[in-house]
Amino acid sequence: MHKILRKTTMFIGLAAMALASPHGAWAAGKKIGIAAREITNDYNRGIIDGARKVLEAAGDSVVVTDAQTDPRKLNEDIENLINSHVDGIIVQLGNAQQLAPEVAKANAAHIPVVTTSVGALTPGAVTDIDGDDALMSALMSRALLSSINYKGDVYVFSVPGAPILETRKRILEAMVKDYPQVHLHDVPTQHDPAQVQSQMEDILTANPDPGSIAAVWGAYDLLTSGAVQAIRAAGRPEIKVASIDGDRVGFQMLMEKGSPFIATVVQDVPHIGELAGQAMIDALAGKKDFPATMYTDAYVATHDNAVAAAEKRWGPDVWQKIQLDPKAVAAQWPQTGQVVVVRPTLP
Template sequence: MISGTLKGLALSAAIGLATLTSAAYAQDVAGKKIGIAAREITNDYNRDIIAGAEKALKAAGAEVVVTDGGADPRKHNENIESLINSGVAGIVVQLGDAQQLAPVVAKATAAGIPVVTTSIGSKTEGVLADVGGDDALMSAIVSRALLSSIDYKGDVYVFWVPGAPILETRKRILQAMVADYPQVKLHEVPTEHSAARVQAQMEDILTANPEPGSVAAVWGAYDLLVSGAVEAVRRNDRNEIKIASIDGDRVGFQMLLDEESPFVATVVQDVPRIGSLAAEVLLKGIAGEKEFASTLFTDAWLATHANGVASAEKRWGAGIWDEMFIPRADVEERWEQNGELIVVHPILP
């Protein structure tokens, strides 16, 4: 009871702080235009960062303009330049590469327009801060869960998109962990931001490895990407293969909580908070503040079959079952809910 009360108080305090932050800087942005430049808007992760930032900025009285680069880095940069040329008061950038963004950030800085990035994985020169999940920490958590599920033995196929900074970081942590387990063999499968492409690649892998046990596990850089591998595994009746990834999207929970699912874990991020925290930093920057930590992180937790109900409701609220068309009672009957939900957060000095 005491623990629950403290958690409630902490949540109320966090909500109150975000509201106070928006109100405190309302005079600085009231009626002004602020841009949110998304590299792409394809999944819950993208949409919820935008929603979190948009809500905080509108609460401060700003007019919000959202651009979509359609997963094209060049178009992404062009959109940011267009926002700069339109005279926005500030910009939140979602996804990208620090080197690729540096020239347009420099233009924004020269024009006196503060910029905050989200989910770049490092600070781009000239921005106030980069806000996101701690990708190294999240990868360590999900990689530990997946390796444990196969008792640190067997062939593991690794799906990621080369050149995507945070995905490269996630893969690099997996590689470092596997170095301690000589009975695990990683097979890198470079792919595209396409579940259909991953499904086709996984079909080829299963065809080449028809014997049960010849593929121990699949590691995916994020939920939507690896959903194609889950589909291929299920279609080929190879549910002995364990699969895990990162983000905690709705599709991740649908895979996790489905009957006889080979998907065993996902690291869930507090994605809306990435957006709202980025907005709070930007509002402070517009007001003239300059001192921020280079990188700021939000909460994360591991969702498994054993804590899936609590994990889903923490991320999405009690209405998630209607949204996913999955009865909560069915999940509780399917998977015993005896696992603890542990929230992690990097501690910064």
């Protein structure tokens, strides 16, 4: 109840801030476009929902487009939003270089652009808002590497060309340089768990002996779920798996009996959207001095803090959503661990 009251108070406060902004007069009734590269998982939906709540609390309307993982369509969607005369655009995911021409077109039309999960400030954008991908990858990679005692063959599933995923993978590669007994195997893939499952099945077939595969590193939970499915079907629970996001599917994998999944890094996804919505309100009210990037908190969910971590991210009704019993989880893995929230320290 306290959490609900805090959130309600926050949104009322955000609306009040918008209506009485120190940066200029705010007229409710703005039309804001959210251009998403894809809407496939809880991460995507959480950002959109967070932004929508803040903007609608301020009296604005929101229109959402879905490029279905196609960067070219994302650019087309942004152009269509510009041509439809929206007052502001929030972009979810993408590449700063690829987005720059579209942001320039929006600027020419006096339409502010806020980006989320791009991983860098696009020239002309107000700000970029993310989880700290370098920090989250360090947390997840540490958990995975320690689970295999820093030795063995690790298969790395990521999507080439996705900037925040490239960052996550680079951090792993940098860490592994200190551990010569760890051998990384790059497995480029697409945003498709079914493709990952097929790729993992081939890897398992080529490496049938227990111990021949130490671990699987996945760039994000939904993507990694394909590898977990393949490992479970092959009866190879000795293989350790971890990824990032704290999606509901991530918690399901973490807490299901017999799952090889050992950790996910949970990020405050709704707050990414909330910050984006507030940045848009402030930009339209005349504010100019935004930081280039803003980051949200994160924490590691493992077997020994899974119940508290799941409820922190999703609330007490998470158990109906993921169809698991917290008492059964605690019976299998005593809940002795704490949820330790970390955040980047910025000047």
